[in-house]
Amino acid sequence: MEEKPQGCARVTGAVLGSPPSEDTPQTPPEVARKEERMSARVGQKAPDFNAPAYYRGSFKNVQLSDYLGKWILLCFYPGDFTFV
Amino acid sequence: MSAVADKYSELQALGVEVFSCSVDSHFVHKMWNDHELSKMVEGGIPFHMLSDQAGNIGRAYGVYDEAQGIELRGRFIIDPDGVIQAMEVLTPPVGRRIAESVRQVQAFQLVRASKGTEATPAGWMPGQPVLRPGPDLVGNVWKVWKPNE
Numbered sequence: 365m366e367e368k369p370q371g372c373a374r375v376t377g378a379v380l381g382s383p384p385s386e387d388t389p390q391t392p393p394e395v396a397r398k399e400e401r402m403s404a405r406v407g408q409k410a411p412d413f414n415a416p417a418y419y420r421g422s423f424k425n426v427q428l429s430d431y432l433g434k435w436i437l438l439c440f441y442p443g444d445f446t447f448v
Numbered sequence: 449m450s451a452v453a454d455k456y457s458e459l460q461a462l463g464v465e466v467f468s469c470s471v472d473s474h475f476v477h478k479m480w481n482d483h484e485l486s487k488m489v490e491g492g493i494p495f496h497m498l499s500d501q502a503g504n505i506g507r508a509y510g511v512y513d514e515a516q517g518i519e520l521r522g523r524f525i526i527d528p529d530g531v532i533q534a535m536e537v538l539t540p541p542v543g544r545r546i547a548e549s550v551r552q553v554q555a556f557q558l559v560r561a562s563k564g565t566e567a568t569p570a571g572w573m574p575g576q577p578v579l580r581p582g583p584d585l586v587g588n589v590w591k592v593w594k595p596n597e
Contacts, residue, residue, distance in 0.1 A: 419496045437525060
């Protein structure tokens with residue numbers, strides 16, 4: 365939530381928690397990665413993340429787990445300046 | 449996003465925090481807000497607009513389209529314990545109906561407040577009767593609820 369100085373680096377959202385594990389010889393890497401990708405399911409914990417955000421005139425950092433105790437509506441959309 | 453902003457005060461009254469997320473930078477979010485959205489929504493977008501340029505969050509939620517490099521219209525309701533209670537994903541050309549998200553939040557809040565003793569039937573709207581699942585309700589739903597009422 366803190367306001368950070370804005371550099372020119374290409375900052376992006378990141379998923380928190382266990383970092384992507386190195387592929388072990390036993391597990392086919394394709395399968396391992398696919399499971400990691402599709403971890404959002406109803407009845408399961410929402411993947412935690414940290415992301416830069418624009419909020420009422422300033423730039424903030426949002427971490428989902430900071431909002432435990434509140435209901436969250438998280439809406440993804442294809443892109444800014446699209447029509448729908 | 450202006451449609452979500454339009455319902456923001458209603459969502460806030462229900463204790464809901466809103467986050468929007470796309471692969472645009474937070475700088476572009478600012479431009480979109482300043483140059484377009486603020487003309488549709490009084491005061492501009494009132495909630496956090498997240499930037500996920502690498503698609504990491506979208507991938508974790510299963511809404512990142514690798515071929516197009518965009519995020520699909522995924523909508524997630526997350527409860528106070530951090531558990532996903534509802535999700536809906538649309539392809540880009542069809543927009544959401546935010547009123548339905550509001551209704552679902554109200555239904556999940558009712559179920560949570562009842563500690564799971566109550567459930568909402570299909571089409572339930574706030575104020576309408578709820579179901580109390582138990583031995584007495586088995587085979588007797590028709591007595592307390594009809595699909596066309």
